[in-house]
Amino acid sequence: xxxxxxxxxxxxxxxxxxxxxxxxxxxxxxxxxxxxxxxxxxxxxxxxxxxxxxxxxxxxxxxxxxxxxxxxxxxxxxxxxxxxxxxxxxxxxxxxxxxxxxxxxxxxxxxxxxxxxxxxxxxxxxxxxxxxxxxxxxxxxxxxxxxxxxxxxxxxxxxxxxxxxxxxxxxxxxxxxxxxxxxxxxxxxxxxxxxxxxxxxxxxxxxxxxxxxxxxxxxxxxxxxxxxxxxxxxxxxxxxxxxxxxxxxxxxxxxxxxxxxxxxxxxxxxxxxxxx
Numbered sequence: 124x125x126x127x128x129x130x131x132x133x134x135x136x137x138x139x140x141x142x143x144x145x146x147x148x149x150x151x152x153x154x155x156x157x158x159x160x161x162x163x164x165x166x167x168x169x170x171x172x173x174x175x176x177x178x179x180x181x182x183x184x185x186x187x188x189x190x191x192x193x194x195x196x197x198x199x200x201x202x203x204x205x206x207x208x209x210x211x212x213x214x215x216x217x218x219x220x221x222x223x224x225x226x227x228x229x230x231x232x233x234x235x236x237x238x239x240x241x242x243x244x245x246x247x248x249x250x251x252x253x254x255x256x257x258x259x260x261x262x263x264x265x266x267x268x269x270x271x272x273x274x275x276x277x278x279x280x281x282x283x284x285x286x287x288x289x290x291x292x293x294x295x296x297x298x299x300x301x302x303x304x305x306x307x308x309x310x311x312x313x314x315x316x317x318x319x320x321x322x323x324x325x326x327x328x329x330x331x332x333x334x335x336x337x338x339x340x341x342x343x344x345x346x347x348x349x350x351x352x353x354x355x356x357x358x359x360x361x362x363x364x365x366x367x368x369x370x371x372x373x374x375x376x377x378x379x380x381x382x383x384x385x386x387x388x389x390x391x392x393x394x395x396x397x398x399x
Contacts, residue, residue, distance in 0.1 A: 151374070158367040165363055180364035187365075188351055190372070197347040199262050200337075201330035204269040208326050209319060212277025217307060219278070220285035221293075231282060237275035242335055245271075250339055260342030268340065269330045276329075277322050284318030285311065328377060348373050 157165050159176040184190055219231055249268050250259075258264040288311055296306040312319070334349040341350060352369050355362040 154367055154370055154374075157363070158371045160364075162364050165367075180368040184365045184368055184372075188354070189346075190348075190351065190369070192344075193346050193348050193351045194372070196262065196341070196345050197331055197349075200265045200269065200345075200347060201327050203262070203266045204273060204330040205323050205326040207266070207270050208273040208277045209281075209323050212274050212322075213281050213312075213315075213319065215274075216278045216281035217285050217311065220282050221290070231279060234275045234278050237272070238279070242272060246335060246339055249336065253340055259340060260345050262345055264340040265333075265337055265345070265347070268336045269333060273326045273329055277326065280322050280325075281315070281318060284315050284322075288314050324380065327380070331377065332373070 158180060159178070160171065160174055161177060161179070164171040164174050245268075253259050253264040253267075258267075292310050292314070293303075293306040296310045297303065301309060332349060333347075334353070337347040337350050338353070341347060348369065352366060352373065355366040355369070
């Protein structure tokens with residue numbers, strides 16, 4: 124009887140996982156398919172499942188819009204935001220995880236409040252500051268604002284990773300002649316690699332997809348891909364073909380990056396859940 128229950132339970136769990144997987148992937152698959160359809164086939168009823176693929180809209184977005192420049196802008200902004208946030212945030216997280224000082228217990232909670240405040244709250248102050256320092260329509264303006272929002276997330280997440288690493292490993296390295304910084308770089312950082320990979324993905328993903336600050340602080344020279352995507356919503360209608368094609372381009376780096384480091388990503392999530 125217990126064997127039958129186990130088989131039925133596993134079968135039901137497998138069925139639910141398959142259904143969930145299909146529900147999650149359906150919008151992605153629909154978007155990719157639509158990017159290769161003519162607009163007359165995109166919204167036909169019943170849906171057209173078999174069609175002749177076309178690259179018409181991909182060609183249009185590369186000829187009608189400065190997509191290559193926008194790809195470069197998004198890559199530069201997301202990369203520097205990730206590097207700065209993970210570098211600075213990891214050092215701060217390590218300090219909170221290893222050292223005791225006045226406010227060390229309450230500071231992580233205060234830092235977490237930064238993630239709870241809606242980003243739109245700071246859009247006007249940031250805009251005024253960037254205009255005052257002549258940083259509008261520059262990569263630096265967006266990098267600074269993105270870093271301000273991702274830094275608190277990095278500190279909170281990396282702190283849990285560092286806490287899960289045994290302190291005795293660092294003490295052994297210090298006894299062997301390493302300094303505190305040397306133990307951090309040679310022992311802790313390699314062990315925290317899955318956590319760093321996980322955190323980097325989240326930071327890159329946030330900066331790559333962020334729209335509000337990119338819209339307000341960029342101009343013709345520094346437009347990012349989400350801002351270009353919004354330009355396909357015109358007064359005469361939505362250019363669905365170009366929009367679907369650009370969404371596929373925006374999704375592609377994240378899908379490729381996720382596949383390449385999926386092992387570190389899963390391990391990092393599990394490691395960060397050990398201790399809080």
